[in-house]
Amino acid sequence: MLYLTRRERFNAAHKLYNPAWSIEKNETVFGKCSNANWHGHNYDLYITVKGEPDPDTGFLMNVKELSYIIKTTVLDKVDHRNLNLDVDFMQGIIPSTENLAKAIWQQLFPYITDCKLHCVKIYETENIYVEYFGE
């Protein structure tokens, strides 16, 4: 078993806001992350797949194909977008890094067929990241 990881990047706006709560409670819980006019991040996304390399290529998976799957199922929907307003797979979900990692797993999972999706890791800043292993 080998593990292959591809890093991709995207830039997006978001805010942390629970619509069931008052503005005051949102500010108490989320602080400046709930600013009404949004803020944003350069997100670093690390996608890890696992499996056995193909003897003919030495590849677990062609990394260009992995990159293409990430682009079409995730980056095209989130890059230079607003995670609260513009992204179909985040509708009704608070765009915390935790929820984003789980949602990106759901996006990628059906398309990783030759080997297995192992981990979605997202850096929100250089000091904060989340990992999700699908269960």
Next chain:
Amino acid sequence: MLYLTRRERFNAAHKLYNPAWSIEKNETVFGKCSNANWHGHNYDLYITVKGEPDPDTGFLMNVKELSYIIKTTVLDKVDHRNLNLDVDFMQGIIPSTENLAKAIWQQLFPYITDCKLHCVKIYETENIYVEYFGE
């Protein structure tokens, strides 16, 4: 003459949009950076000052004081904010990294009095940065 640099970071939303233009022209020129619902970045800010060290301290300037000036004149206004909507010193200015660097210079300049402000450098992504030397 010595040069001292302090890095600070902030996260903000913005869009590139010229209000004198049609939506179509904005899309042609700015591409996805003009997305109506904003996008955002983790900005890395490097502020360089120059001068002679104080013989009693070995400091060009106390880096905590420099950090405090950057915080109160810049970070408190831009961090977790929308550069188009929330920032007094960016009103009426397209928030390109170039314009942002010049505006941050104007913010800092009056408060760097013991030594001289030398450079404002901003990374918008790991692949793009702008430097401004004040003239």
Next chain:
Amino acid sequence: MLYLTRRERFNAAHKLYNPAWSIEKNETVFGKCSNANWHGHNYDLYITVKGEPDPDTGFLMNVKELSYIIKTTVLDKVDHRNLNLDVDFMQGIIPSTENLAKAIWQQLFPYITDCKLHCVKIYETENIYVEYFGE
């Protein structure tokens, strides 16, 4: 199950020295790391917790709270300190990165109550790091 990691940093002095050994044996085993007058490092500390996100916030744990726990139980005791002389929780322990990781785990463990402490990872230099998972 999700994993959330927070990076913090501290700067400290230390030396590697076994008081049961002669100076010569310490030099043989630890080399320049045993220099009598100390040396030091910028330590990078990565603390990972695991659990399920709260549906109301999307947070595994509020990262500001995690940061506060790290600050009060670890950073306030080690930052700009001497690991051999100044740190109560390192008394009588050779301050190798391995021992430091275990001791920091012990400091943090009682305070991570809403989710579970998963990993303490410490970079001593850009080329050396240690991970401890608590068992």
Next chain:
Amino acid sequence: MLYLTRRERFNAAHKLYNPAWSIEKNETVFGKCSNANWHGHNYDLYITVKGEPDPDTGFLMNVKELSYIIKTTVLDKVDHRNLNLDVDFMQGIIPSTENLAKAIWQQLFPYITDCKLHCVKIYETENIYVEYFGE
């Protein structure tokens, strides 16, 4: 159980090419990575070992000894070399990062005797890495 990781670096040339295939098929599968005249990389190698620290030293393993083993069994053979032509332990193997990780594991395994080899991780570029855990 603790985990200790040492980073080392090497610079090498290679190409991805299956000699059982035509030039055309190699180009279709491997793209520009099959360029006849080679290309190259700065490889970052992370070697992780696991075990219990020695009470007398606080060390899982002396990191200088680990570094020496990596140097003599791996770096001396691959650094500033051609992975297809110059490296005895890569003969007959397509030098994908996956195959390289497995081969480096085989090189290191017999020499890590005081503790256990846990992981070989190789970055081919800042965006691609492979991990191998030996099974």
Next chain:
Amino acid sequence: MLYLTRRERFNAAHKLYNPAWSIEKNETVFGKCSNANWHGHNYDLYITVKGEPDPDTGFLMNVKELSYIIKTTVLDKVDHRNLNLDVDFMQGIIPSTENLAKAIWQQLFPYITDCKLHCVKIYETENIYVEYFGE
């Protein structure tokens, strides 16, 4: 005057070898960098241009256009290539980082017309880089 920098990356093989010298002299001067079967690097390229921002866009130059110029005049010729054998603009030139920086300047210079080319900076490894300012 503002300065805008774009980072690009390429992976290439090369060797350092003066054909006027014996193999022995090449080895004495260039060491393992003269290995007959090549080695290679991940090169990081930073291209800086200078000028005044356009009031309509806030841009010194559209960074996508700068990226396109770098791609067509430099990256398409060097990426996944052999700097000694495959690159027209390096024919007859020892591919040291110094010579590479000067040659890339010559490639770019005619195409940077709206503003001025200021600096070509190349990292050969994380520990070595060269800068050229055109004179």
Next chain:
Amino acid sequence: MLYLTRRERFNAAHKLYNPAWSIEKNETVFGKCSNANWHGHNYDLYITVKGEPDPDTGFLMNVKELSYIIKTTVLDKVDHRNLNLDVDFMQGIIPSTENLAKAIWQQLFPYITDCKLHCVKIYETENIYVEYFGE
């Protein structure tokens, strides 16, 4: 004119303390940097030289020779040392990063003879660096 930069690293202990002042005044000015029992840093040192490349080698200066000069005149004296107590060229000097940069310039200057020393740049942490150009 080309500029060649070599990065080296060292780990050292120090404290900021003016012996002409009381402990209280030292604490007021230097804060926790004046802790009696020292703290320390991983220092990153960037040495830049300038000149014309040798036509026979393409080198401004052999980077191994530059590295050797840095090692023998600087690193051997500061690495794993105490900057206040152990370093001959820092005797009687407050080891601020500013003073350290100037002192390292004095150490290197006599030995850079084939080309010219251009800049000494030191990172004390990832957020603070100082540059000195010799005048």
